[in-house]
Every structure is written in structure tokens, then in C-alpha cells.
Amino acid sequence: MPPIKIPSRKEVIQREKSSGKDVAAIYPIHYPRELFRAFDVHPVEVWGPPGVDTKMGSAHLQSYICSVVQSGLSFYLEGGLKEVKLILVPHCCDSLQGLGSIFKDFVKPGQEVLTLYIPRGITEESVRFLSDEIEKLYKSLARVTGRAPARERLMEEILLEEETDALVKDFYAGRKKTPLSSREFYAIIRAREYLPPRDYARLLQIAPRQSPESGPPGRVGIIVSGLLPEPMEILDVIDEAGGFVVADDLACCMRRVYGKGAAENPFKRMAERIVQGPPDSTKGGSVDEISVSLTGLTEATGARGVIFYNVKFCEPEDFYRPMLKKRLQNKGIKTLTLEADINQPLSQQAITRVRAFIEMLKGEA
Amino acid sequence: MKVLKSLGIDAGSTTLKIVGLDEERQIVFSIVEEPDPKIEEQVDALLREIGTRYDTASAKVVATGYGSNLLRADEKITEISCHARGIYEYFKTGGTAVDIGGQDNKVMLISENGKVIDFMMNDKCASGTGRFLENTAWRLKIPIEKMADLALKSDGEVPISSTCAVFAESEVISQLSRGHKLAHVIKGLHRAMVKRIGGMIYAIGIRPPLMLSGGVAKNRMVVQMIEEETGETVLLPEDPQIIGAYGAAVLGL
Structure with a gap:
């Protein structure tokens, strides 16, 4: 059985950019992919990535912060996100929330850093809360991209x-x-x-x-x-x-x-x-x-x-x-x-x- | 020439053990050696030598231990399965088996029919393993086999941290420099090690009887302290160090 050829992240980013799309770096875990695509922003997830030298990120983080966040910050500091127009850090745990704060308050990347609060529990109130959060994210994306996709x-x-x-x-x-x-x-x-x-x-x-x-x-x-x-x-x-x-x-x-x-x-x-x-x-x-x-x-x-x-x-x-x-x-x-x-x-x-x-x-x- | 039906090789981090079994599942011989860096050559030489004394033509070779990947064997089985089987075969009962090895400890719950039900193993830190005692023995220039004697004769005990096998070494030196007696410090070191093992035993849950294997189980202070910490009487094989190799050989039958 011949191996399936899967394009690399880098290849996909280059291809999407050359087709005129913006690229967003998305930190874990939950977010609406569809919202970004409606803005012609191609979301690329950053789960670490693994294998990064974390010494640069470690300088900002406590030793008990997980390696996903340590790598995620180090990857940015080493220039790994130069290709992206914006960064999304969903609030899925305290460490990711901390990463969002470090980006916004201390590192201050050249790109826009957006956050998304994920509610806890399966309730109507959770849906309402997240719906409002996604609408806020829509407004932020509209501001950053200058686009406003219709319903x-x-x-x-x-x-x-x-x-x-x-x-x-x-x-x-x-x-x-x-x-x-x-x-x-x-x-x-x-x-x-x-x-x-x-x-x-x-x-x-x-x-x-x-x-x-x-x-x-x-x-x-x-x-x-x-x-x-x-x-x-x-x-x-x-x-x-x-x-x-x-x-x-x-x-x-x-x-x-x-x-x-x-x-x-x-x-x-x-x-x-x-x-x-x-x-x-x-x-x-x-x-x-x-x-x-x-x-x-x-x-x-x-x-x-x-x-x-x-x-x-x-x-x-x-x-x-x-x-x-x-x-x-x-x-x-x-x-x-x-x-x-x-x-x-x-x-x-x-x-x-x-x-x-x-x-x-x-x-x- | 006696016929061997199975050979178990336990290529551990600090010792190499080989056990030969006959068709009646009896141990015909056992070998315990320090492992050479080129363990595959060492084992080949030992097997050749064994072949001159016994008929090994039909013997199945089962290897276990960290060095097993380097060895030629008919089958390779983890140390957890081998120690559990060795202990079960030796005592003919299920229960809780604790293997205290050179660089790792394993606690295994064994069912009444000899199957592993659950297990735990240290995988991040060597604190509480044989190396914990060895490091200090080497630093203090005390033969490792004398450590238990010193601790058993001690009339006192100085608490030592079990956080890290390397830091414990400097803590021992520090306690001695404060004027504490060597025997008290050595006993405290044993306690720190056993507390660590006790934590693993309690984490998985004791299912009596409590049975020990591994080279460190030859240390009488460790055995006594495990009994103190757990409140259980420990069953100890005649030679706990070869139980992994014995279990490997049994699994080869």
C-alpha cells in the first residue's frame, strides 16, 4: 500500500497565503473553525508544536506549566508565527489563559491576539455565553480583516x-x-x-x-x-x-x-x-x-x-x-x-x- | 548431560541474571553478574558456556529487562510480566508482588490464577530504587551489603528526604557533617527509600500476601521496614534477585 501523501503545515500555509488568504495561529483546544473561514482566514492550530527548544518560553512561565504551553510560547518567541496575521488563544485552561495574558500584556506580538472564553458544562446558559463570545470574536475579526461576512x-x-x-x-x-x-x-x-x-x-x-x-x-x-x-x-x-x-x-x-x-x-x-x-x-x-x-x-x-x-x-x-x-x-x-x-x-x-x-x-x- | 527446557535472561540495569529450568520446572542453575556495556556479547559467551554443561538444544530463550532489546531470544517479555510470573510460580499464590530493582520499582497485583491484574512502576525518578542506596554507599565507601547491617544495628534514625536519589547523597553528607551518627543516617536513608516504595504499594492497594523480589529485597533492613510500613508480613524467595529471570524461564516453558 503506497503511503498517503499529506501536505505539511508549511506547504498549506504557503498555499493559502498565495491564494490571498490570511492565516491565523490557533492555540488549543476548542474554537469555531467555520468563523475564521467565513472571513477568508485560514486557521492553523498550534499544539505546541512538539520538539521546540522551550528555553525562551520557560523564562516567562512557572516550571509546572505544561509542555504544550511552554512550547507554544517558545515557538512564537523563536519566530515560528511570523507568517500569521493573528493569534487566537482560547481559554480552555488556566495555563492557556495565562498564555493569552502573556501575549497581550508582556510579549505584545506584532499580530493581533484574540481570546475566546469557553464556558463549563452543557447548559443553555453555556450556549448563550459562548454564542456571545463568538459574536465578539466575529467583531474582532471584522476589525482585523476589514471584512464582514453575512449570515x-x-x-x-x-x-x-x-x-x-x-x-x-x-x-x-x-x-x-x-x-x-x-x-x-x-x-x-x-x-x-x-x-x-x-x-x-x-x-x-x-x-x-x-x-x-x-x-x-x-x-x-x-x-x-x-x-x-x-x-x-x-x-x-x-x-x-x-x-x-x-x-x-x-x-x-x-x-x-x-x-x-x-x-x-x-x-x-x-x-x-x-x-x-x-x-x-x-x-x-x-x-x-x-x-x-x-x-x-x-x-x-x-x-x-x-x-x-x-x-x-x-x-x-x-x-x-x-x-x-x-x-x-x-x-x-x-x-x-x-x-x-x-x-x-x-x-x-x-x-x-x-x-x-x-x-x-x-x-x- | 542434563536437558534444559527453558532459559530466562533478565538483563537489568545493574545486574544480569540467567536461570535455566529443566522439564520438571526446577531451577538447574542461576547466574548473577554485573552487566558489561556490550551485554549481547556477554550473554552470548555465557550461553556458549552453559551449552557446554547442559543440553540446551530444545531450550526456549526468553529475555526481559532493559537490555533485552539487544539480545537474541525466542521471546521478549516485560519485567513486569516476568517478575509477576516468577513470584506466582515460587509462592503458588496471588497477592501483591513488589520488585525493587536497581533503577526501578514495580508493584504488581496478581490474581489467584497468576495473571497480572494491575501494576505500577516508577518512570520518572530513581528515588526509592536500589540506586538510591548504592549512590550513598559508594559515596561513603561502604560496601552495599554492609548497609543493611549498619541500619539494623542502629539505635536511632535521622530523617532523610526521598525527593531525589542524587540530592539524598548530598543530604547524607550534610547530616554527617552536623554530627549525626553514620548508622542513624543510613537507617534514615533506608526509611526514605521504603517510604517511597510504600507510597507505590498503597497507591495500587495491597492485596495480601505481600511478596518481594529484586536484588534490593536481599537487604534485611528494607524487608523489615516494608513490614513496618505496611503492617503485612513479607514473603521472601530464597534468592529474590533471580525472580525476574526465573519468571522469564517459566514463561518460556
Whole structure:
């Protein structure tokens, strides 16, 4: 099977810029992609990136700030965001909120820095609040770009994102049909962080699928939960140990596959999609909601275990994990917790633990 | 010539262990050596030598430990699975197995039928491992095997921080320079180490009996303190250091 060619972030940024679009750097986690596109601003997400020398960012941050934020600030300070017209820092945790403040009050980039407050809990009030936040973001984007897309344009982009979300759900549902390794599968899933929706839809369409749906024989289905699968070596380690990532509960992946909105008002519809999306610690989902979601995912996919792959010092995830572990264990679902730093290679100890976990699930131990 | 059915190799961070089993699952021999930097050559030489004494033609070779990736073996299995199986095979019971190794500790819950139910392992820090004691023993020029004797004879104990295996070394020197007795400091060092292990045991939850393996389990002070910290009587194999290699060999049968 020939490897699928996925364009790099850099290639996509250059292409979008040469087609006359502005580019926005988007920090994690939740935001309305469709809103940026309606302004002809191409959103490119900045999940770190991994492998950055963090010494410049570390000078501004406490040592207990996660590596995603450490890298995110260092990346900017090293000139990694020179190509972008604006920066969005959603308030998904205290560290990201702090990053927004550091940008606005201290670093003061040449580009406009916008923020977006994400409410907690799935309530009507949350939808109302986020709808207002998105409308404020619309006004900021209008000021920065000098454009003011009409309702129809917004709805066009919203519907396109909803279609893309449906395609991603379908791609996940067919995971066991794909002959792709876990790393190949997640390279495709994560290309959405920077590909335009139509390019991304084409990528999903050409991704190979095959029958039967049972997945690779003799392999143990694993669900990975956390923020992001970095370093992506973790996926190779799971595969090499005889595992197979059948689904995920990752903030950069499945937690952002939103459903359709219902409202006619575009701001409210974008808010509905985010608020009513998969439960997430950073959106204040309850332990009940998250554990039901994870349990349902394991049942639906036949996964035998859950790996909590946590970025070190990620408070939202750390607060939930002990209770989630207990709930899953009560349901007979085995769990493993690993701590990761997106700038460090996996330790041999971490690799041993993944291998031992899969041996345990296979019943070989 | 005695026929070997299985060879277990535990290429650990501080020692290399090899165990040979016959068809009755009995240990025919065991070897414990310091690992060479070129461990693959060391193991090849040992296996050649073993082959001159025993019939190894049908023996399955199972390797475990951090050095196992460098070795030629029929199968490679993690230390967690090997220690759990070794302990289960030795005591014929499920429970909580604690392996205190040179650079890592593992706590494993074992079911009644010998399967690993859950496990914990230190993966960020060597505090509480064998190296914690070794560093200080080396710094104080005390043979590692004498550390337990000193601590057991001590009539006092000076608290030592278990935050870091390297910082503990300087803390020991600092306490000695303040006039504390060497034996008190050494006993405090053992306590710091065992507190760390105790934390892991409690984090996973004790399921009696509590069973120890690994080279550090030969230290009687550590064993006594684990009993004090947990309130459980510890089951100790005759040679806890070879349990990982033994488990690997059993898994090869």
C-alpha cells in the first residue's frame, strides 16, 4: 500500500497565503473553525508544536506549566508565527489563559491576539455565553480583516464543517476496516488541524479501507485518552506491543468532532456545536458524562483497555483521572496512566509500561 | 548431560541474571553478574558456556529487562510480566508482588490464577530504587551489603528526604557533617527509600500476601521496614534477585 501523501503545515500555509488568504495561529483546544473561514482566514492550530527548544518560553512561565504551553510560547518567541496575521488563544485552561495574558500584556506580538472564553458544562446558559463570545470574536475579526461576512456566508461555512465532522465520524467508525497503523491513522485525523475542509474531506476519501471489520488479528484494541498523542512514538509503541488504537478520547482529535447545531442564528449554532460536543475536562464535563462516554466507546469498539496519556501538569485532565480510572475499573476496563512531555522522547520505562499493559490485556502475563 | 527446557535472561540495569529450568520446572542453575556495556556479547559467551554443561538444544530463550532489546531470544517479555510470573510460580499464590530493582520499582497485583491484574512502576525518578542506596554507599565507601547491617544495628534514625536519589547523597553528607551518627543516617536513608516504595504499594492497594523480589529485597533492613510500613508480613524467595529471570524461564516453558 503506497503511503498517503499529506501536505505539511508549511506547504498549506504557503498555499493559502498565495491564494490571498490570511492565516491565523490557533492555540488549543476548542474554537469555531467555520468563523475564521467565513472571513477568508485560514486557521492553523498550534499544539505546541512538539520538539521546540522551550528555553525562551520557560523564562516567562512557572516550571509546572505544561509542555504544550511552554512550547507554544517558545515557538512564537523563536519566530515560528511570523507568517500569521493573528493569534487566537482560547481559554480552555488556566495555563492557556495565562498564555493569552502573556501575549497581550508582556510579549505584545506584532499580530493581533484574540481570546475566546469557553464556558463549563452543557447548559443553555453555556450556549448563550459562548454564542456571545463568538459574536465578539466575529467583531474582532471584522476589525482585523476589514471584512464582514453575512449570515449566509457564515452558514455556508458552518454546514461545511458539519459535513466534515460527519465524515470524520464515519472515518473513526471504520477504523477497524483501515489497514493503517495507529500512527498513519492519526496522521490523517490530525491533518484537520491545518488542512482546509475540502482538502481534508478528499484525504479521508482516499484513505484506504478494507474488510473484514475485525481489525488486525490478534491485536488488542486500545483507547487513548488525554490531550494529544505526542510524541507520536506512543502510537508505534502500542502497535509494536501488539495493540491497536481503535478510538480515542483526545482533545485534539475525537473530542472536537462536534455534532450538528440546530439554531438558525449562526453564532448560536457554532456555540451549540462546541458546547454539546463530546464531553471534555476543559469544558467542565462531569465525571459521569466523561466516564459514560469512555465506557460507551470501549463497548462500541471492543477496546480492552484505556491508556490515559497525560501531558504532565495538565490540571484539567489530572483532576478527573483518578475518578475516571475508578469508574472504568469498576466496569472491568483496565487502565494505564502515562505522563508525557511533548518535547521529550518516550522513556524506556514508559515503553515498558505500555508493553506490560498490553501483555496484561492479552492475558499473557 | 542434563536437558534444559527453558532459559530466562533478565538483563537489568545493574545486574544480569540467567536461570535455566529443566522439564520438571526446577531451577538447574542461576547466574548473577554485573552487566558489561556490550551485554549481547556477554550473554552470548555465557550461553556458549552453559551449552557446554547442559543440553540446551530444545531450550526456549526468553529475555526481559532493559537490555533485552539487544539480545537474541525466542521471546521478549516485560519485567513486569516476568517478575509477576516468577513470584506466582515460587509462592503458588496471588497477592501483591513488589520488585525493587536497581533503577526501578514495580508493584504488581496478581490474581489467584497468576495473571497480572494491575501494576505500577516508577518512570520518572530513581528515588526509592536500589540506586538510591548504592549512590550513598559508594559515596561513603561502604560496601552495599554492609548497609543493611549498619541500619539494623542502629539505635536511632535521622530523617532523610526521598525527593531525589542524587540530592539524598548530598543530604547524607550534610547530616554527617552536623554530627549525626553514620548508622542513624543510613537507617534514615533506608526509611526514605521504603517510604517511597510504600507510597507505590498503597497507591495500587495491597492485596495480601505481600511478596518481594529484586536484588534490593536481599537487604534485611528494607524487608523489615516494608513490614513496618505496611503492617503485612513479607514473603521472601530464597534468592529474590533471580525472580525476574526465573519468571522469564517459566514463561518460556
